[in-house]
Amino acid sequence: MTETLMASSISVPTSADFPVEHHKSQQWHLAREVPVAFIYNAHPHAVMMATPQDLEDFAIGFSLSEEVVTERGAIEDIYIEQDEEAFRVFLSIDETKTGPGYQQKRTIAGRTSCGLCGVAELEAAIRVSPNKHAQVTAPAPEVLVKSLQSFHRAQHIHKINYSVHGAAFCTMDGELLHLREDVGRHNALDKLLGALTVRSPTPEGYVVMSSRCSFELVKKAVTFGLSGLVTLSAPTSLALEIAQKNNLFLACQDGPERLTFF
Known part of the structure; x- marks a missing residue:
């Protein structure tokens, strides 16, 4: 069953209870790990395995850090759809403000242990944009x-x-x-x-x-x-x-x- 949700209204469990043996029987709150798909202007881009919370933050941060867009203002709208144990995050973006990451789609799901899963080209794997700030003095x-x-x-x-x-x-x-x-x-x-x-x-x-x-x-x-x-x-x-x-x-x-x- 598919349910469409506003990004700001997402509230789903982040843990699930399972019995374990540890000196005595008890419940353990295991972290949930579910597929989260990012879809830009109706085009599937990436599927990441993630904990299902703060998905709007996740979509914005992923879009910026992977240079799908060049600025926050390029993301015009976000809505989230839940389907059983998976989530689809739909983003409407201004295609005049996309970056090099917009063309670099992932061919397999991004595992939680690896930020590069599904990146098809070696050049994209190590691409780093020029620094955005001058040298700073580290805190004490x-x-x-x-x-x-x-x-x-x-x-x-x-x-x-x-x-x-x-x-x-x-x-x-x-x-x-x-x-x-x-x-x-x-x-x-x-x-x-x-x-x-x-x-x-x-x-x-x-x-x-x-x-x-x-x-x-x-x-x-x-x-x-x-x-x-x-x-x-x-x-x-x-x-x-x-x-x-x-x-x-x-x-x-x-x-x-x-x-x-x-």
């Missing part, structure tokens, strides 16, 4: 530690199922403004970037994430114009190379109150 380590502590406290879904990633935006003084969660780290970042578009202009700041620092995350951060990325593990060499070329500072947590800058 104690500021980043403060934002990491706030981030861990704010991960509400993770506290229930221990299986979703989080992405949070912090100002340069460490104040946490927005947080989004999803079973896929790339999805969590896209949802966060979509949420940030409600602020115009976006304040200068950095993102904290509960994942490794892969180059796809750096690519999305650079495309959106962020100042930095703080993750729970070190970046890959390609991630660091892209970050250095585009004035994005990288740091990772290597202890309860320790950070390493790259």
Whole structure:
């Protein structure tokens, strides 16, 4: 059965209860993972496996970070259709404001663990737009530690199922403004970037994430114009190379109150 929903009215479960054996029988709240299709001007573009919440943010962030459109204003309308355990997100966009990602459709579903699934061409896989900001001075380590502590406290879904990633935006003084969660780290970042578009202009700041620092995350951060990325593990060499070329500072947590800058 198909149901059409306004983007702002989406309210669906993000977890499902299952019995487990752990010393004694109990219920475990597992994160939901469902197909989410993005359809631009009636043309199917990509299917991502994601947690079914904040789908309007997800659609906006994906459209910008993958350069389907060049600005938020190019997205004229969004509506969401639920069909059993799948969602279709229909976006009406101004085709005079599309970017290189609009022509780069995905040929298979995007897995939650991989932000590149379905990208057909190698050139598109590593395409990074020029940096959108000048070099910035990274916050002091104690500021980043403060934002990491706030981030861990704010991960509400993770506290229930221990299986979703989080992405949070912090100002340069460490104040946490927005947080989004999803079973896929790339999805969590896209949802966060979509949420940030409600602020115009976006304040200068950095993102904290509960994942490794892969180059796809750096690519999305650079495309959106962020100042930095703080993750729970070190970046890959390609991630660091892209970050250095585009004035994005990288740091990772290597202890309860320790950070390493790259």
